[in-house]
Amino acid sequence: MRLNDIVENFDAVTTKGNFKFYDFAGDSWIVLFSHPADFTPVCSTELGRIAVHQSEFKKRNVKIIAHSIDPLDTHVEWVNDICNYCQDICGEFPFPIIADPTRELAVKFGMLNSGQNIDPETAKTVRALFIISPDKRVRLIQIYPASTGRNVDEILRCIDSLQLTDRLKIVATPANWVPGAPVMILPDADEKKIKEMFGNDYEVTKLPSKRVYIRTTTNYK
Structure with a gap:
């Protein structure tokens, strides 16, 4: 995926049930972000912090979709760990995590390191994040190595900038x-x-x- 590309519709198997991307997105902005694997420490902090800031995304008309290459059953276990670790998450975990064990979506979005062998058993995703506008265009891409966690305030700042400059x-x-x-x-x-x-x-x-x-x-x- 490159800036201004249109994201084609896709089917997703997630912790919140199965959906088609366009049906889920509706007329909202979307933040879609990937993680190297389940039960990893940095990823757990990222998912927890974004969950805590759910109200900030909601008031900006933004829906969150997380992504990991592990299967659905481990996602469910992992969510329980995250909610336990991040004590300020109250109630149900607020957003879906896509299960992508075949790496099909990871390859489509370019979430893998350059030159990595696309082996469904071994390939790991980098920390890729895509902000997608209601017209389904990729408006911003952040790529981090697996060793570096993202800054949630920066994600919100980028959304504020995109929405403001679109309007004015x-x-x-x-x-x-x-x-x-x-x-x-x-x-x-x-x-x-x-x-x-x-x-x-x-x-x-x-x-x-x-x-x-x-x-x-x-x-x-």
């Missing part, structure tokens, strides 16, 4: 941006549109090149 169209979010911080007006944005959206409530940075390409504003919602 003529802005981008700078390095280390968080909601409420200044956004950058795109250099090729139509001047009439800029005035309609922001009036004169934006700042132009004067640069030695005298080129006007850094314009920022906090006048957005």
